[in-house]
Amino acid sequence: MMIDDPEFRELFQIDSAEHIQNIESGILELEKDPANSEILKTIFREAHSMKGAAGLLGLKEIESITHVLEDQLGKLTKGYTRYQPEDADRIYYALDMLKLLVEEAVTGKKVNVDLAKTIAILHGHESLTKPQAAPPSEHKEVAVKESAAHDQVPQERTSSAVKETSEPRPVQNVPQAPVKKQEAVKFKIDTMRVDPVKLDSLLSYSGELTVSKNRIQKRASEIFDLLFQVEDQNKQWSDKKKIFLSLEKLAKQAGAPPSFLENIRSLYADEKRKWDSLVQRLSALKVKSIQDSAKLDLIASKIEEGIQNVRLLPLSSVFDIFPRTVRDMSRELGKEVYLTLEGGNVTADKLVIEELKDPLMHLLRNSLDHGIETRQEREKEQKPNPARIRIEGKQINNAIWLEIEDDGAGLNTEKIKQRAIQKELYSSETLDTFTETEIHEIIFHPGFSTKDQVTNVSGRGVGMDVVKTFVEKFKGNITIDSGLGIGTKFTLKLPINFSTNHVLIIHSQGWKYGIPTEYIEQSLFIRPEEIQNIDGKLVISWGDEPTRLISLRDYLPVSFEKGIQNKGNGSLSCIVLRHNGERLAVIVDSIIDKQEILLKPFGGILESVPKLAGTTILESGEICYMVQVPELLNEVRGKQILSNLSIESSQPKMVRNILIAEDSLITRVQIQKILEEHGYHVTTAIDGQEAFEKFQRGNFSLILTDVEMPRKDGIQLVRDIRSLTSGKEIPIVVLTSLGSEEQVARGKDAGANSYLIKSQFDQTVLLHTVERLLA
Structure with missing residues (x-):
């Protein structure tokens, strides 16, 4: 039966998955501590809640199974019966059937669930002939992607209790009929529970961001208009000032009437007021723009942080899948394994949680099949049983660290090298140059496996490639720490922020x-x-x-x-x-x-x-x-290819000395740093007078000077240098904010070789000009 209301379908899917997962986790804990009454009460409440939800939605089959499950758990809780190890298998079987029925209720896809048989198993009236594995739908979710990448048909792990045959048959006697391949269901989280306070906060910040953005746009427009006026004044003010002073001097010498002198002073003062007004307005707007920009940055960062917090989910969202999987897989392999999960409360981005399941599953399979030894092998090596696998998540600085560690046999570097040579991945000579770390990383090569036979668990050589692809997709890295006979630890490091x-x-x-x-x-x-x-x-x-x-x-x-x-x-x-x-x-x-x-x-x-x-x-x-x-x-790695990089002669080159005359500290240091980083020796001066004195004492290949400087301006500096070097042409570059045609002509008339405008300053143009003049 399918639930009619789409909203209730979604809610029931989330709610039932949570109840089933909590019951599974509780049973795993109960296997370790059968006398724990608190766990029994918790499991009982979960079954009761699921029964109530199913009854409300008219899901009779789910209600019937959960009712019997509730009764059985109730007897255990009240002490009417004692917990037995086989109780776990019966409950797991019932949970598997519930998962199928939930899928039918949500998707409408008909499933084959024998209700009477399930209830009989729960009551203990019908026994289970073998440990229960996950049903087909669950197996599809956990299945590795190798089956889709190879032509081999995966062996179907079917519980004898789910078969529709009247009498049980051993699995090995069933003929291997062709089975239709099924694509692995991608682990995906469709819904997220978000704290409404966080959404309200984001909405508030969004409104502030819009207001601040509009204000900054307006300020930018005003400043843009003013910059044109100021730039024009910058180009003309210095010359106008000299003209006004010259006119006043000439008028006095010619005995002009006082009214004429007053008009000159008035004209000069009017121009000065205009200039001061523009400078004041520009300064005020500059301050406001800085404040608005800072406010915008603050709000934008809070919005980014808020959105990231909304998307964060605990690692337990994916960790909780693995205990049942490890339990079933270890029984299938005939090994005893104890799984420890740590750091489930550490949060990671939703996208990481969705993509994390397959890589961790492959690493677990690798540990179970390749790393962990059988009981007999461990006893021979005097290693404790059960074997240990640990998965831990933690946050260090701005990264999520995931560690998957086992105390198994470790990586056999010689076996890895032999298989790499056999698969013609590397030659023996190349492998001899590899470090142990580089040899370990060969296991991430697509199609690489040290297994001789392909099994239901591993051997196809796809799993570790999936892990590497996942890590690189999220711009992280993976390291391997392994000791032969000691164990192996894989460490995945993933950045927290993936948007920027x-x-x-x-x-x-x-x-x-x-x-x-x-x-x-x-x-x-x-x-x-x-x-x-x-x-x-x-x-x-x-x-x-x-x-x-x-x-x-x-x-x-x-x-x-x-x-x-x-x-x-x-x-x-x-x-x-x-x-x-x-x-x-x-x-x-x-x-x-x-x-x-x-x-x-x-x-x-x-x-x-x-x-x-x-x-x-x-x-x-x-x-x-x-x-x-x-x-x-x-x-x-491993390639003996000479780079096309042209290696120049090791003969020491002549060092070129450059003199910079600039009264602005920021500009002076910036130009000095650029030139020194490209191999030039730089001497600096804070004005034209100091530059001329240093020029007389030193030997320079090029001069770079500003125009407006105290004591001696750049134009006069160029004239003075040219008067001393009439027989030796030393390149001079004038770098200034005065970009009018008249100023450029003055610089060239004085003897400058090139004229660069500060407002159009570009590192590449500067270096290209210097190199051209020194060639």
Whole structure:
């Protein structure tokens, strides 16, 4: 029978799943402590609540089963009967049948449930011939994806109590008839219970955000208009001031009447008032814009935090699935295993919880089938029984850590190497150069398995690949800590926030790329003479060991250049990457800035673009491609390929000395840093007079000067330098905010070689100009 009302269908699905899960968890606890009366009372209440909900909705079959279940639990609670180990199997069987009936009530899909048989089993009138496994629908949910990826037919695990045959038959005597493949049901959470207070808070912040955004837009428009006027005044005010003073002086010398002098002063004062008014308005609006911007940032961050909190779910949402699975699987494998779950109250994003079930299931299967030994093997090795598997979730800084640890046999590196050679993944010579960590990571290779035979549990080589894909999808990483005969621990580290990414923006071949900062260990400049060639690989010395060096342009799918390349004067921009203990130095054209971006993953035909995870649009409107660091490291590993990076002669280059004259501290330091990072030696002066004195004492290859400076302005500095160097042409670059044609002409007449406007300042243009003039 299907529930008619869609809303009640959804509510009953959530409510019944919670009741069944709580009863299953309670039975597992009861198996450890049969005398625990509090657990019995809890289970009894859950069965009673589910019976009431089913009766209200007219679900007679569910009501009948839960009624009998309630009676049996009631007898145990009141002490009329004593708990027996076989009671757990009977209750689990009833719960499996309830899951099927709930599915029918929600979806309308007819299921085969023998009501009389289920009630007879609960009463103990009919015995179970073997430990109960999950019914087909439950098995579909937990089934691994290997069955869909291979042509082999999965063996159906069917409980003898669910078979419709009149007399039981051993499973091994049933002929292997072709079975239609069924796709694994993806674990998905369709509904979330959200605290209404959080939603009200988000709604309030959203309203404030809209108001602040409108205010800032208005302020920006006003400031934009004023900037044009101020810029015009900036270009003309200095000259007007000199003209007014000259007119007043000439008028006095010519004996002009007082009224004429007064008119000149009035005209000068009027111009000064206009200028002061514009400056005051601009300053006031600047302050208001800063305040509004700060308010907007605060509200935006609160909204982001609030939305993340709404999406958070406890890890127990997925952890609670595993105790029953481990119990059934360990019995099937003939092993004794005790599962410990820790950190179920740690919260993670809903998307992670939905995707987490399959990777954890594969890791559990790996531990149960590959890691945990049989009872006889453990007794021979003098290891305790039952074996232990621990799953723990914890939050460390801005990441979720998931640890899956067992005390089994550990990873056999020699067996992994032999199978890798057998599958022609690597040659024996290459494997000899691998570290133990790199050998362990071979198990993540698609199709890799150390099992000789494919079983219902493992052997297809898909499981660990699923784990790796999951971790890389969420920009995390996975590490393996294993000791032969001691056990294995897998640690998954996943970032908490998936909506935005902190990346370092770099240039390569004129294109902009982003590298996630969690993979970056250091950014630095290296000299060509620091690069060595060892066994056909370029390396640099970093820390206590040589680090492999590549040029990023050799490994990216974009093969053509765009725009002007920014090349330093003898130094190379380098980023040291680190992932899962592996380090790689990467040469890039230039390092631009660190930004927080919103990643847009590739879709459609671009989904399989190698070594790129997606794109983002920068504030400048340019497209930035995101580098997939783990995939890049994987391609570089083990390859003896010389980079196309041209190694220049190790002969020391002549150091170029540059003199900067600039009265603005911020501008002076910024230009000095840019030039020094590209191999130039820089001397600074705070005005034209100091610059001229230092020029007379030093030997400079290029001069870079501002115009408006105290004591001596830039134009006079250019004239003075040219008067001293009539036989030697030293390049001079004028950098100023005065961009009128008249000012540019004055600078060139004085002897400047180039004129750069501060409002149009660009690092690439500055460096290109310096390199051109020094060539």
